[in-house]
Amino acid sequence: MINDYYNKWLKNFLQRRLTVSSDILFAFDGALSASRRHLGDFHHGLPITYFCEALHWLVGQSSMYHGTDPYQGLTQRRYGFPSWSWTGW
Incomplete structure (x- = not known):
């Protein structure tokens, strides 16, 4: 199962509004760098360790966050x- 820490962190992170939209990966990488030793490396914001499971997110739908809608x-x-x-969204 995908790491609960990553799920909660990503939900909170996606509620932020960036001045420059294309800075999303830079902001994500910087904010999560301290946790990299626990979560491992990432590919386009998805943890490689849980990559297949992390691909199951949906835009604007109830998702892997058990009934919440972090992508609204x-x-x-x-x-x-x-x-x-x-x-990408």
Whole structure:
């Protein structure tokens, strides 16, 4: 099962509004760098250790957060990032 710490952290992180949308990975990497030793490396914002499971997120739908909607309002595409990652929305 995907790491609960990552789930909670990502939900809170996605509620932030960045001045420059394309800075999403820089902001994510900087904010999560202290936890990297516990979660491992990431690929486009998804933990490699839980990569297949982390791909099961949905934009604007109830998701892996057990009935919550952390992606609400993230329906506009963020170009330059893959659509299969939350970084692309």
